[in-house]
Amino acid sequence: MNIHIELTKRGNAMTETAETASDFIRDIIDADIRADKNGGRVITRFPPEPNGCLHIGHAKSICLNFGVAADYKGCCHLRMDDTNPAKEEVEYVDSIKQDVRWLGFDWGKHLHYASDYFGKLYDYAVELIRKGKAYACALGTEEFKGYRGSPDKPGKESPWRNRSPEESLELFRRMRAGEFEEGAYVIRAKIDMNSPNAHMRDPVIFRIKKAEHHRTGGAWVVYPMYDFAHCLSDSIEGITHSICTLEFEVHRPLYDWILNELGARHPQQIEFSRLNLTYTVMSKRKLIELVKDGRVSGWDDPRLPTISGLRRRGYTPASIREFARRVGVTKFEGFTDIALLEHCIRDELNKTAPRVMVVQRPLKVVLENYPAGQVEEMECVNNPEDQSMGVRKVPFSRELYIERDDFEENPRKDFFRLAPGREARLRYGYIVKCVSAPKDPQTGEISELRCVYNPATRGGNVPDGRKVKGAIHWVSAAHAVDVQIRLYDRLFTVERPEENEAVDFKTHLNPCSLEVLMGKAEPLMGQAKAGSRYQFERKGYFFADPVESVSGAPVFNLIVTLKDTWAKIAKRGG
Numbered sequence: 300m301n302i303h304i305e306l307t308k309r310g311n312a313m314t315e316t317a318e319t320a321s322d323f324i325r326d327i328i329d330a331d332i333r334a335d336k337n338g339g340r341v342i343t344r345f346p347p348e349p350n351g352c353l354h355i356g357h358a359k360s361i362c363l364n365f366g367v368a369a370d371y372k373g374c375c376h377l378r379m380d381d382t383n384p385a386k387e388e389v390e391y392v393d394s395i396k397q398d399v400r401w402l403g404f405d406w407g408k409h410l411h412y413a414s415d416y417f418g419k420l421y422d423y424a425v426e427l428i429r430k431g432k433a434y435a436c437a438l439g440t441e442e443f444k445g446y447r448g449s450p451d452k453p454g455k456e457s458p459w460r461n462r463s464p465e466e467s468l469e470l471f472r473r474m475r476a477g478e479f480e481e482g483a484y485v486i487r488a489k490i491d492m493n494s495p496n497a498h499m500r501d502p503v504i505f506r507i508k509k510a511e512h513h514r515t516g517g518a519w520v521v522y523p524m525y526d527f528a529h530c531l532s533d534s535i536e537g538i539t540h541s542i543c544t545l546e547f548e549v550h551r552p553l554y555d556w557i558l559n560e561l562g563a564r565h566p567q568q569i570e571f572s573r574l575n576l577t578y579t580v581m582s583k584r585k586l587i588e589l590v591k592d593g594r595v596s597g598w599d600d601p602r603l604p605t606i607s608g609l610r611r612r613g614y615t616p617a618s619i620r621e622f623a624r625r626v627g628v629t630k631f632e633g634f635t636d637i638a639l640l641e642h643c644i645r646d647e648l649n650k651t652a653p654r655v656m657v658v659q660r661p662l663k664v665v666l667e668n669y670p671a672g673q674v675e676e677m678e679c680v681n682n683p684e685d686q687s688m689g690v691r692k693v694p695f696s697r698e699l700y701i702e703r704d705d706f707e708e709n710p711r712k713d714f715f716r717l718a719p720g721r722e723a724r725l726r727y728g729y730i731v732k733c734v735s736a737p738k739d740p741q742t743g744e745i746s747e748l749r750c751v752y753n754p755a756t757r758g759g760n761v762p763d764g765r766k767v768k769g770a771i772h773w774v775s776a777a778h779a780v781d782v783q784i785r786l787y788d789r790l791f792t793v794e795r796p797e798e799n800e801a802v803d804f805k806t807h808l809n810p811c812s813l814e815v816l817m818g819k820a821e822p823l824m825g826q827a828k829a830g831s832r833y834q835f836e837r838k839g840y841f842f843a844d845p846v847e848s849v850s851g852a853p854v855f856n857l858i859v860t861l862k863d864t865w866a867k868i869a870k871r872g873g
């Protein structure tokens with residue numbers, strides 16, 4: 300059983316067991332199958348609006364919709380919800396398809412576009428008007444607001460509400476023919492201006508919009524509204540379970556009303572809570588702002604929670620699916636700790652990524668008593684978690700590099716690495732002792748360490764049984780290859796950058812979310828293949844950037860450090 304801890308809006312740790320084989324949605328489907336509803340079929344859909352790239356929240360929905368379909372041997376449609384011509388672009392359609400495929404899902408023949416149904420949706424609106432269930436309304440935007448009422452005040456009926464169906468039909472025809480300016484008329488469903496649910500107060504179902512559509516071009520100047528298009532698209536495609544996020548719960552009466560009035564095939568809408576993740580933002584509007592303002596390098600910036608960003612960072616599809624599984628499906632609104640996402644990729648790479656030694660901030664070490672010109676091949680284990688991954692040879696010589704912060708001039712009591720007069724073990728090498736740390740006279744910075752090595756301590760051997768606590772990584776200076784390393788940190792400095800609407804979320808951007816270093820790596824890394832993943836010993840998991848790495852000069856993205864904050868949280872909560 301997995302313990303899943305969700306931090307609630309109030310920040311309390313709340314534990315919940317998620318044996319994700321089942322959840323409330325699968326329970327509903329089980330009951331439907333038992334009752335032989337839909338002839339036992341399960342057809343779901345993932346309906347993104349192609350007005351931005353997908354993010355990890357969408358991944359939750361993708362894993363759920365495609366996962367449910369797979370569990371019940373049904374199918375899941377990919378439907379571009381492209382009813383708003385002004386905001387949508389072809390490049391987003393392509394990136395959405397790429398992302399869903401990359402996550403490991405297949406829509407088969409079922410790639411659909413809401414825009415394919417514009418004709419049918421027009422006809423459905425005509426039918427509603429004919430039945431006296433919709434009308435052409437001429438209230439201007441400002442007047443419209445006045446008539447709408449407020450949550451505690453009923454709305455007012457439009458003076459056009461009771462015009463005859465014939466008149467409305469004629470106006471709708473002329474709207475479609477392009478005879479009116481935008482906003483001159485809208486088609487509204489005739490429901491109930493007194494409804495406590497604002498979505499039921501004669502909602503607009505069609506409007507005039509004189510914009511080119513990326514698929515239908517200039518064929519239409521009237522476009523359906525989301526609520527009208529969505530339920531009917533579901534119905535046209537024969538969707539059985541229309542799974543969406545909780546904010547659509549208040550739209551459900553309208554979803555049902557439209558399908559009932561039209562006597563259309565009626566999928567069941569089921570809502571679940573959306574994914575919110577700490578230290579990031581997920582609204583497309585905000586992501587677009589970061590991309591357009593150049594606050595990040597693009598939609599695939601490795602700091603973004605977009606699927607393309609996570610892919611570029613080095614996340615695997617399996618780790619994201621595992622994350623979605625562990626988050627589970629509930630109706631609780633809450634925040635998921637980003638540490639859980641990091642835990643999932645760390646957990647996978649711990650088993651699969653080969654270990655290598657890479658020094659990020661090099662400090663030269665000269666072993667005074669090691670023969671100049673001598674090179675030893677040290678045998679290193681590729682992955683202690685998986686002996687089948689074997690061993691490799693790493694050259695060792697008189698001049699090495701270690702991390703600058705593995706030396707301290709004035710060490711604290713609990714510092715177990717190198718310091719003047721102190722010993723440390725070079726992993727897979729020898730125990731060395733620092734004899735001096737000369738400084739650059741100009742900068743005052745330590746320029747190198749002069750050390751002596753103990754020839755009897757090769758490969759971890761300690762002849763006199765002494766304890767040498769610190770084991771540090773190193774590379775041979777003469778053999779090392781230069782590698783660019785990009786250390787990524789969280790994009791925001793606060794857990795919930797969107798919490799306070801009065802404060803621009805961008806003020807919480809982490810100014811240190813990217814640090815670029817030139818490091819020294821063991822020779823093998825010169826041949827690191829773009830797109831491969833490694834554990835840099837003692838540092839973290841890294842990904843050879845698939846775009847910028849060139850043969851012989853890899854660029855590494857930090858995927859995640861080795862520090863597992865999630866394990867700590869889980870222990871505390873569990």
Ligand code: ATP
Nearest residue numbers: 346347348356357359360543544573574581582583
């Ligand atoms: P945004 O609010 O950021 O613009 P959206 O919800 O409008 O996003 P859509 O493209 O309409 O984005 O979403 C497609 C599907 O993904 C919808 O079914 C939506 O419910 C689901 N989805 C979007 N965000 C999340 C999330 N954070 N968690 C789970 N599902 C999500």
Ligand code: MG
Nearest residue numbers: 347348380525
């Ligand atoms: Mg949406």
